[in-house]
Amino acid sequence: MAPNLTKETQFDAIIIGAGACGLMCAVQAGFLGKRTLILEHNDKPGAKILISGGGRCNYTNLYTSPDQFISQNPHFCKSAFSQWTVDDSIAFFETYGITGAEKTLGQLFPEGGKAKDVVKVFTDLLTNLGQEMWLNAKVLDIDTNADGGFAVSYERYGKQQSITAPSVVVASGGLPISKLGATDFGMRVARKFGLKVTETAPALVPLTITGKDLPWYGQLSGSSIFCRVWNDKASFEENILFTHWGLSGPAILQISSYWKPGESIFIDMLPDRNITELITTEAQVNGKQLLQTLLAGLYTKKFAEALADRLPIHKTLGSLSKADLETIDNLLHHFKVLAAGHKGYDKAEVMRGGVSTDELSSKTLEAKNIPGLFFGGECVDVTGWLGGYNFQWAWASGFVIAQNI
Known part of the structure; x- marks a missing residue:
């Protein structure tokens, strides 16, 4: 009372x-x-x-x-x-x-x-x-x-x-x-x-990765890259951060508010350039340049080396086939992420x-x-x-x- x-x-x-x-x-x-x-x-x-x-x-x-x-x-x-x-x-x-x-x-x-x-x-x-x-x-x-x-x-x-x-x-x-x-x-x-x-x-929460892709994310841990991140609801251009458990950084936090478990998100890791056009132009100047060298100029050396599992980085620009170019374009401009989950309320900025x-x-x-x-x-x-x-x-x-x- x-x-x-x-x-x-x-x-x-x-x-x-x-x-x-x-x-x-x-x-x-x-x-x-x-x-x-x-x-x-x-x-x-x-x-x-x-x-x-x-x-x-x-x-x-x-x-x-x-x-x-x-x-x-x-x-x-x-x-x-x-x-x-x-x-x-x-x-x-x-x-x-x-x-x-x-x-x-x-x-x-x-x-x-x-x-x-x-x-x-x-x-x-x-x-x-x-x-x-x-x-x-x-x-x-x-x-x-x-x-x-x-x-x-x-x-x-x-x-x-x-x-x-x-x-x-x-x-x-x-x-x-x-x-x-x-x-x-x-x-x-x-x-x-x-x-x-x-x-x-x-919401505004880091996303986690599990399964066979996790070791690759671990290789990239600490790498921060300016990207465009999107799904069918929203799109953001800011940095993302690779971690040993998945993805964080401003762009990932933003898209997480529009994401639900089971849905995919996509990442353009070179939003201001067209990688195919860039390779074609560079190949005309120096066809013997390695793809790894070109990528190291666009990203960090650590990031370029980590792409070895997914891209023909040891090939010269002049020797890249049409299929190689498609693979590179898909990975860098349309990287698909199927997150396993998120880091939960204790790592979320808001609800x-x-x-x-x-x-x-x-x-x-x-x-x-x-x-x-x-x-x-x-x-x-x-x-x-x-x-x-x-x-x-x-x-x-x-x-x-x-x-x-």
Whole structure:
């Protein structure tokens, strides 16, 4: 049974999770004069923010649009992104001392700063705005109460307690990464209240190889190559990284969000050149040049040598037959990969799927049939590409919810 509330424990909303969405929601609510309480089961806020981008935090992307997001409803995120834009994110962080530096492909990182500086912006604002955050508070359950609000039960320092509020914001993240305390809490809450959950899976995750091809990948381990990677759903041009267990790197992480076990992906390992035309041209100049020499000029020596099992690298360019050229072209421009699986949630950047967008208002992120219950951030079926897109969704969803609690 909930205790009698004093003024100090009267809140307009209880926010579950001190991640990107929860922190932004609490701050924006504070700007509007609303009082919130964040319950966070870790001993510090912003756990995923702190490790993102190798500790540098790629906090938004200049090119953000709904096109970079995966969802059962691709239009769902449009309203949030119209209410809180990339320019809003940039201006917000600049106001508090963080200027963005673009690295590649529109990715913004704190110039001269780190992820901890991003978290500090929020913790300082929470203090200044008088918002509450209770760390080491594991939320156990959420129930409705007689007055139309919610009772949130939680455990803190070994003691189980309950607190009430008119609104609850579930910003508890997705299933990656368990060592940071990730759980399926958001999906469990949704199901408890009768809301649909879109099938979840690891996204932005390395892919694994098994069987007879594995030793070849082992030979290439550590090789990073600029490629085009594609399937029938999407295509990306960025680096891939060969490992002793399979494939990683930005392009592989990107395509993994559009991949399911049993499906193939394809790799063009020379996307800006035509290998057949290049060989033909070089052969006219120096037909005695070995294919291995030509490939070593395009890739690393290690990579060129590893191709010996699959290509006639010891032949001269002038002696390559039409069949040889077809083999080379197929391998370098249409390399087929049938991945065995992926590295799982502990190596995934984000989760695909989550609370169904059918259940939520796109304008407010409130559950359509449960007034006062909001879902934001990663636990919603809105999954962005690699490169700051998921942070932009977290900031935007946190802002939108704050306007409506």
